[in-house]
Amino acid sequence: MQRKPLKFNNGKFKILLFGDLHESYDMSGENAAAKSEDASNLMSKALDELKPDMVILLGDNARADSEMQMRSVISRIVYPISLRDIPMDLVFGNHDRECNVTLEEQIKLYNENENCYLRDDDPTITGTGNHYLTIKSSDGKRDVLNLWFLDSNNLVEGSQNYNLTVTDYDCVHKDQIEWYKKTAQKLAEDNGGKVIPAFLFQHIPVQEEYELLREAKPYEILDSVKGHGIFSDKYYVLKPEVEGYLGEGPCTPDENSGEFAAWKEIGDVMGAFFGHDHMNDFAGFVDGILLAQSKTAGFRPYTDGCRAGVRLITVDENDVENFTTQMYHFKEFGLKSKSLGPVQRNITDRQDMKLKIAGAAMGTAALVTAAAVTSKKLKNRKTGK
Numbered sequence: 146m147q148r149k150p151l152k153f154n155n156g157k158f159k160i161l162l163f164g165d166l167h168e169s170y171d172m173s174g175e176n177a178a179a180k181s182e183d184a185s186n187l188m189s190k191a192l193d194e195l196k197p198d199m200v201i202l203l204g205d206n207a208r209a210d211s212e213m214q215m216r217s218v219i220s221r222i223v224y225p226i227s228l229r230d231i232p233m234d235l236v237f238g239n240h241d242r243e244c245n246v247t248l249e250e251q252i253k254l255y256n257e258n259e260n261c262y263l264r265d266d267d268p269t270i271t272g273t274g275n276h277y278l279t280i281k282s283s284d285g286k287r288d289v290l291n292l293w294f295l296d297s298n299n300l301v302e303g304s305q306n307y308n309l310t311v312t313d314y315d316c317v318h319k320d321q322i323e324w325y326k327k328t329a330q331k332l333a334e335d336n337g338g339k340v341i342p343a344f345l346f347q348h349i350p351v352q353e354e355y356e357l358l359r360e361a362k363p364y365e366i367l368d369s370v371k372g373h374g375i376f377s378d379k380y381y382v383l384k385p386e387v388e389g390y391l392g393e394g395p396c397t398p399d400e401n402s403g404e405f406a407a408w409k410e411i412g413d414v415m416g417a418f419f420g421h422d423h424m425n426d427f428a429g430f431v432d433g434i435l436l437a438q439s440k441t442a443g444f445r446p447y448t449d450g451c452r453a454g455v456r457l458i459t460v461d462e463n464d465v466e467n468f469t470t471q472m473y474h475f476k477e478f479g480l481k482s483k484s485l486g487p488v489q490r491n492i493t494d495r496q497d498m499k500l501k502i503a504g505a506a507m508g509t510a511a512l513v514t515a516a517a518v519t520s521k522k523l524k525n526r527k528t529g530k
């Protein structure tokens with residue numbers, strides 16, 4: 146598979162993230178076709194309005210029971226992207242394993258589309274589809290940005306919970322971390338000894354996301370979420386400096402394999418972007434590294450109604466570390482859902498509920514102000530590594 150190198154476009158590079166589409170060949174579920182149409186409309190509208198230079202799928206992408214079916218589902222996902230001639234890449238999620246088509250076969254099927262950059266750089270290490278992709282300056286002369294794609298695997302094998310009824314999520318394994326470190330060092334050698342600033346994409350978030358949260362006070366319980374796994378004995382809210390929305394306890398692995406520590410050791414990762422938790426879209430810094438959730442862009446999986454959304458990352462070639470990122474939600478694009486009933490369409494979560502109460506109590510101005518705060522652009526506040 147030969148693909149032309151990706152470059153910044155007039156000094157900018159914009160990456161659009163689609164999380165947890167959970168598209169399926171099976172259309173027998175309630176409103177399945179309308180749900181797929183809502184997701185497709187969100188993708189098309191976001192592509193037209195945000196004009197990304199690249200699209201990345203964050204895992205739990207597609208489900209089917211045969212190669213023929215999988216080709217059809219992948220075509221449905223990729224079509225709006227390839228129609229606009231936009232390069233794309235992806236990571237796999239835990240649910241991408243729940244079908245009769247192996248991940249290796251799925252890589253081949255995705256690559257039938259010429260705009261797809263998905264590879265598996267080292268089949269000998271844990272996971273499938275671990276790879277990197279460097280982005281060149283607008284003049285094509287130097288590598289400005291690197292993108293890591295890591296497979297966060299499935300559930301913990303051998304666990305008593307390995308029955309998909311109770312979650313017990315796996316992590317990026319130590320051999321994958323060693324591959325990341327070795328490859329980053331090699332890229333740095335080829336780059337005059339300096340690491341290439343990077344973003345990292347994987348499906349299941351790292352445990353360090355909990356450092357963006359604090360324990361809820363008793364009077365905040367209605368506003369809080371219960372933690373997951375080893376964090377499940379407490380209720381949490383976002384720390385005040387964290388942007389976005391916490392809709393559920395981050396479903397991180399119980400084991401910390403040292404991935405975040407490796408990013409700090411190497412010093413190249415400026416931000417890591419995750420899917421998996423369909424209702425979370427918060428973003429904040431831990432030890433100078435942005436940890437950002439991108440909630441589901443789909444309507445087939447569990448979701449919080451019309452708050453399905455996409456995340457945009459914008460990078461300036463001459464100021465890479467001051468990248469920005471922002472969520473854009475279905476409703477903000479002015480789209481109307483064909484699959485959701487009036488309740489889910491209007492009051493979909495605590496955040497919406499609070500906006501409506503504020504609006505009713507204080508008039509339209511309060512509603513507009515609150516909405517502006519929730520969609521505020523998050524700017525990298527790093528001062529250097």
Ligand SMILES: [Fe+2]
Pocket residue numbers: 165167204205238240421422423446
């Ligand atoms: Fe998912």
Ligand SMILES: [Fe+2]
Pocket residue numbers: 205238239240348421422
């Ligand atoms: Fe998942």
